[in-house]
Structures are given as C-alpha cells and as structure tokens.
Amino acid sequence: MKSLPALSAAEQALMDLIWQKQPVPVAALLELVNAERAEPISRNTLQTQLTRLEAKGWLRHEDGEKVRHYSAAVPEKRGRGKILSELKERLFGGSGLSLVRCLVEEGGLSDAEIKELNDLIKDHRKGGKA
Numbered sequence: 462m463k464s465l466p467a468l469s470a471a472e473q474a475l476m477d478l479i480w481q482k483q484p485v486p487v488a489a490l491l492e493l494v495n496a497e498r499a500e501p502i503s504r505n506t507l508q509t510q511l512t513r514l515e516a517k518g519w520l521r522h523e524d525g526e527k528v529r530h531y532s533a534a535v536p537e538k539r540g541r542g543k544i545l546s547e548l549k550e551r552l553f554g555g556s557g558l559s560l561v562r563c564l565v566e567e568g569g570l571s572d573a574e575i576k577e578l579n580d581l582i583k584d585h586r587k588g589g590k591a
Contacts, residue, residue: 465535465543466517473544475510476519480537484523484530487511 468476478493479485485493487508495501511531514520521534533540553559561578564570570578 465519465540467547468514468517468519468544471510472514472517472519475514476533476540479520479531479533480540483532485532486528486530488528490531 475490475494478490482489482493487504490511491502491504491507494507511520511522515522515531515534519533519535519540520531523530523532535543549555549557549560553563565575
C-alpha cells in the first residue's frame with residue numbers, strides 16, 4: 462500500500478467521524494461537524510475538505526441517485542496507526558516508551574487502562590498478539 466499523506470487536525474477530526482458513521486452523506490456529516498462547533502462551517506467548506514481527503518487517498522465516495530456517501534478508503538486501525546506513528550516521531554523522537562511514559566505520568570490513563578496496558582505487556586511477553 463502506498464504511503465498516506467499527513468492529516469491536518471481538521472482532516473483528522475473528519476476522519477474520526479467518518480470511521481464512526483460510514484458510509485455517511487454530506488448533509489449528515491455537516492450536521493455532525495457543526496454539532497461540536499461554536500461557529501458552523503459551510504457545506505462548501507466541508508466539501509472542499511472531503512475533496513482534499515479523497516485526493517490524499519484517505520476517503521472515497523459513492524454516488525447514489527441524489528446523495529453522495531463518503532467512506533474511509535483506509536481502515537481505521539491503519540489510519541490511526543499512521544497518525545500515531547507521526548505523532549510519536551514528531552513529539553517523542555520516535556520513542557514508544559516516551560509516548561507511553563507521558564500518558565502515564567501526565568494522568569492520561571485511568572487505573573483500568575493501566576491494568577489493560579499491563580495485561581497487554583504480559584501477553585506480548587508470552588508471545589501473544591494484542
């Protein structure tokens with residue numbers, strides 16, 4: 462598979478919604494986007510963002526009789542992995558340990574998440590897959 466271009470924060474937020482709701486028509490996506498915004502964006506602005514995501518290879522569309530539906534062209538696990546890899550490289554010099562240490566030390570993980578992380582580490586040591 463070809464390498465995916467990086468996403469802006471706005472593009473990543475759109476991908477999050479699309480991964481959750483796909484396939485999603487533009488009108489429904491516009492509602493979802495604007496539900497979380499103090500200042501709503503226009504349909505034209507959203508359409509521009511969708512066109513850019515499609516050109517980057519992150520999205521695809523399917524035209525119905527009257528409605529265009531958007532779906533992710535990249536599976537969520539692969540997309541989030543790409544985003545995390547870039548974040549890890551940019552903020553932590555490529556160190557996964559530094560990333561996890563930051564989450565743990567800054568209170569970014571609940572006790573239940575820390576227990577799950579410990580279980581993942583134990584499984585990994587035993588040769589299991591997470």
